[in-house]
Amino acid sequence: MATGRTHRPATRSRGIPEATVARLPLYLRALTALSERSVPTVSSEELATAAGVNSAKLRKDFSYLGSYGTRGVGYDVEYLVYQISRELGLTQDWPVVIVGIGNLGAALANYGGFASRGFRVAALIDADPAMAGKPVAGLPVRHTDELESIISDNGVSIGVIATPAGAAQQVCDRLVAAGVTSILNFAPTVLAVPEGVDVRKVDLSIELQILAFHEQRKAGEETTPAPAGAPRADLAARPAAQPRAAAAGTSARKGPDGEVPAVMPA
Amino acid sequence: MATGRTHRPATRSRGIPEATVARLPLYLRALTALSERSVPTVSSEELATAAGVNSAKLRKDFSYLGSYGTRGVGYDVEYLVYQISRELGLTQDWPVVIVGIGNLGAALANYGGFASRGFRVAALIDADPAMAGKPVAGLPVRHTDELESIISDNGVSIGVIATPAGAAQQVCDRLVAAGVTSILNFAPTVLAVPEGVDVRKVDLSIELQILAFHEQRKAGEETTPAPAGAPRADLAARPAAQPRAAAAGTSARKGPDGEVPAVMPA
DNA sequence: CCATCTTTGTGCACGCGTTCACAAAGGCAT
DNA sequence: ATGCCTTTGTGAACGCGTGCACAAAGATGG
Structure with missing residues (x-):
């Protein structure tokens, strides 16, 4: 998900x-x-x-x-x-704005699945002045300064945020203040919004991490003859004090819990 | 979701x-x-x-x-x-391949959130011979012919599909046959996979549709119960079947462009 | 060492979502 | 019409996920 x-x-x-x-x-x-x-x-x-x-x-x-x-x-x-x-609600036309025209924003702007479902990209907005006026997906990129007027002029109620994480909340605030009540957030941040505003988020790396979890488990199953049902066997093995957290870098050593086998797919 | x-x-x-x-x-x-x-x-x-x-x-x-x-x-x-x-499972390195280097695939290749979480883009693969060799995000695009060898050579177990919908199942089959057991699917299709293979999907337009549903509902609540409707010609026509759909059209809605004329299924 | 204060870990209850299984409903052939 | 066959629509049971509320655990200060 x-x-x-x-x-x-x-x-x-x-x-x-x-x-x-x-x-x-x-x-x-x-x-x-x-x-x-x-x-x-x-x-x-x-x-x-x-x-x-x-x-x-x-x-x-x-x-x-x-x-x-x-x-x-x-x-x-x-x-x-x-x-x-x-x-x-797809029998009506929904104008949307995309804020943050980087790689992802541009991909979204070019994505055909929107237009075919009643969503019309009303404007592409980016904070970089160098982007302003540059055509992306047939639309000229507008500068962030125009955000408020674009939204009110087009009656936009749905906004897509594809900015870096650091800018997302600020952009979100401005969108909401300008009248947007639904936000699709691609930035890896939790957005705070007032009551009545819907936020849905899409985080690409989260999906991969969930896959990794299952992948690891699959790999562990085939290399470990351990019985499947061993509920909560690791509880007693936990060190009482906080040990030095070993850097979670590339060293794929197993954790302090001695019980859990290190899963290393060959 | x-x-x-x-x-x-x-x-x-x-x-x-x-x-x-x-x-x-x-x-x-x-x-x-x-x-x-x-x-x-x-x-x-x-x-x-x-x-x-x-x-x-x-x-x-x-x-x-x-x-x-x-x-x-x-x-x-x-x-x-x-x-x-x-x-x-992020304490180990997960090589992934991205198949389909269009706008979205390129955006994914450039996405920094992967590398920082233990995911390493092992290769970018595209079916277009004209793309082959072209550098995207610092990696040369490889042709689909090499898919199997890339996967086995790098021990890839996670694949990302960013192709058009029509090619997704075929790519999926080849990935699975080559040994991939986890797939992140961006193509708007339901993928059939054998037992033991995990598929997670991300559909951008689905998210927007869910937002539209809630948006429509919000708009309908605050305005008078006028069975407003839809300036979308392609959906206005309704086949003359099921004449007794009594429950139809009690919802009121208001578009972002203001009140809209009623278009009731005749 | 003891009292107090903070915060975790969890038992429990509740509600949503899923699935089963079947009666009701309609088409179709006779 | 009547009976058979197919498929819907849904009542009911079940399981998972969520949130409350509190006892247990540990830190801290005297």
């Missing part, structure tokens, strides 16, 4: 569970693909496979939206595309 | 809950920042604030790793950095 909501305890918007909302775009993508192949109807089983989820979950998700299927037949693809799009 | 695991029902690795694992990188980031400021110890309350979570949750998360704190004092920053790094 590259993201998660910050604050706000899952308000259960209109009775639609947060987990379901997060899957709707997935269904929409699968349905769009079917639509392009002119498939008229689809069963929950087929669609679930295409979306990579379980069919019971899919049916329950759809049941929160209404009874849009036909028993014995399935779901009408076009109709469902429309209903989900409407529910997600 | 920008991501989620594909298949595999949360194996509860070594008794550490998946949700906890997903937060460890967050703690690590906050701790690293403290470490750089030479802060010796930190309380669960302080660290929780810095990481953007609740302190009880943080303490419970740490309790899965062991008793690494000192009551009445808090946690030793350096020690905790080491313990979490070790748990995540």
Whole structure:
């Protein structure tokens, strides 16, 4: 998972569970693909496979939206595309601004997945004066000074932050002050925002770290004949005082806990 | 959430809950920042604030790793950095390959957050022969033909897919066949992988769609219940199926451009 | 050594999300 | 119509994750 909501305890918007909302775009993508192949109807089983989820979950998700299927037949693809799009708010146009036009910001600006889903890049903003006016993805980069006017002039309510971590909070504050109420944050920082502002974050390195955890575990399993179930065996082996924390550098020695085998994939 | 695991029902690795694992990188980031400021110890309350979570949750998360704190004092920053790094498998070096060197792939290659966390970009791979040899982020782009040899030569077990959606599954298959067992997928597709291979996905447009949902809801709450709608022509048309979808269109919404005319499915 | 104060570690309860399993609903053939 | 077959929609059970609240543990000062 590259993201998660910050604050706000899952308000259960209109009775639609947060987990379901997060899957709707997935269904929409699968349905769009079917639509392009002119498939008229689809069963929950087929669609679930295409979306990579379980069919019971899919049916329950759809049941929160209404009874849009036909028993014995399935779901009408076009109709469902429309209903989900409407529910997600994609039947209207959302102008967004991208702040921080470095490598990532430029990639986002060029990303085709936005425009095709009702998101329109209203402006690209960067703090570097040297960037100002330079065309990226067909749009001239604007300077940060213009941030407030761009937002109010275009009625932007969604902002994307792709700046370095150090600048993110400041940019966030200005976006919020100018009227933005939803923020997609790519900077590796926790953003503080007032009540009523939604923040979602995408941290590329966090995803890799989670993969590394599982990868390490996989490697450890095949090289260690140790029994699988050894819950909390390491509790007693912990040193009482804080030892000198060995530098977590490249030395892949095992930790102070003698029990845990050092996992070294050959 | 920008991501989620594909298949595999949360194996509860070594008794550490998946949700906890997903937060460890967050703690690590906050701790690293403290470490750089030479802060010796930190309380669960302080660290929780810095990481953007609740302190009880943080303490419970740490309790899965062991008793690494000192009551009445808090946690030793350096020690905790080491313990979490070790748990995540970051005390060793993970060579990764990035496949698909378009805008996003190049951005990823330049992203500093990888190298600083034990991830080393072993190679950049692209299918376009014109890209071959061109330096990106200091590395020459290699052609897809070399994929298998690069992976086995470098012992790569983690692959990043940043190709167009159409090529993703094929690339994935080749990565897996060559020995990769963890994949970070940026392509907007569901990848099918054999048992034992982990896939995490990051979909930029999905995040925006989730934000749009909440944004629409926020807008609908503050304005009068006018069934506002959608200036998107491509979705306005609705197939004449299911005539009894009674539950449709009770939501009110207001676009960022102000009130918008109602477009109800006829 | 003892009292006090701080902060951890966790037992417990609650709520959300997932999954199972099946009755109800509709299509279709006869 | 009637009966069979397919697939939806959902009630109910279960498990995971979260947050509360507090006892235990250790530091600190007298």
